[in-house]
Amino acid sequence: EAGVAQSPRYKIIEKRQSVAFWCNPISGHATLYWYQQILGQGPKLLIQFQNNGVVDDSQLPKDRFSAERLKGVDSTLKIQPAKLEDSAVYLCASSRGLAGVQGNEQFFGPGTRLTVL
Amino acid sequence: GESVGLHLPTLSVQEGDNSIINCAYSNSASDYFIWYKQESGKGPQFIIDIRSNMDKRQGQRVTVLLNKTVKHLSLQIAATQPGDSAVYFCAEIPAPDNAGNMLTFGGGTRLMVKP
Numbered sequence: 001e002a003g004v005a006q007s008p009r010y011k012i013i014e015k016r017q018s019v020a021f022w023c024n025p026i027s028g029h030a031t032l033y034w035y036q037q038i039l040g041q042g043p044k045l046l047i048q049f050q051n052n053g054v055v056d057d058s059q060l061p062k063d064r065f066s067a068e069r070l071k072g073v074d075s076t077l078k079i080q081p082a083k084l085e086d087s088a089v090y091l092c093a094s095s096r097g098l099a100g101v102q103g104n105e106q107f108f109g110p111g112t113r114l115t116v117l
Numbered sequence: 118g119e120s121v122g123l124h125l126p127t128l129s130v131q132e133g134d135n136s137i138i139n140c141a142y143s144n145s146a147s148d149y150f151i152w153y154k155q156e157s158g159k160g161p162q163f164i165i166d167i168r169s170n171m172d173k174r175q176g177q178r179v180t181v182l183l184n185k186t187v188k189h190l191s192l193q194i195a196a197t198q199p200g201d202s203a204v205y206f207c208a209e210i211p212a213p214d215n216a217g218n219m220l221t222f223g224g225g226t227r228l229m230v231k232p
């Protein structure tokens with residue numbers, strides 16, 4: 001079974017520029033998550049999709065971050081404009097269904113490391 | 118705000134010894150707990166989970182203990198191997214009726230295994 005795919009793996013931009021990350025979840029997984037992981041910290045959930053609908057985006061800085069999962073499969077996360085504090089690893093994860101149910105474990109991709117200069 | 122945290126940021130053990138990684142949580146409404154392992158340059162990997170109606174669950178070489186009285190979670194790794202070297206995170210999910218079932222991660226403990 002192929003894992004969660006993310007691209008690019010690394011991205012360096014200057015502040016105020018825009019950037020987009022792409023995620024392809026495990027086939028058949030209805031739930032997709034985007035996390036932000038700042039160096040030395042645990043991942044923080046930004047947004048959670050169930051199929052093509054948003055389940056929770058309460059921690060997404062909506063003034064600059066946006067995400068979509070139009071066809072309920074792959075997803076993109078965009079930052080516009082980027083700030084220095086956005087430097088982090090952006091992780092995508094997927095699961096069969098909503099978290100909290102045994103059997104719905106989240107599988108994580110390798111992440112995209114973003115550096116904002 | 119309520120959060121999940123860890124007592125020890127770094128744990129160094131000898132190969133073959135048992136490891137114990139601890140985690141304190143403050144949200145008494147948390148219903149489901151998960152331990153993740155994260156190796157350098159990779160995403161977190163599920164290790165084992167436990168629901169709040171249990172106090173112990175065993176996997177292959179790993180055991181998770183849950184003490185709801187003191188809101189404490191631990192991960193025990195038997196016969197620690199060099200491949201166990203990684204950062205370990207505990208994570209929690211509130212009761213299932215909470216919208217979104219958001220997973221909240223703690224800050225992580227780095228496990229270093231000495232050969």
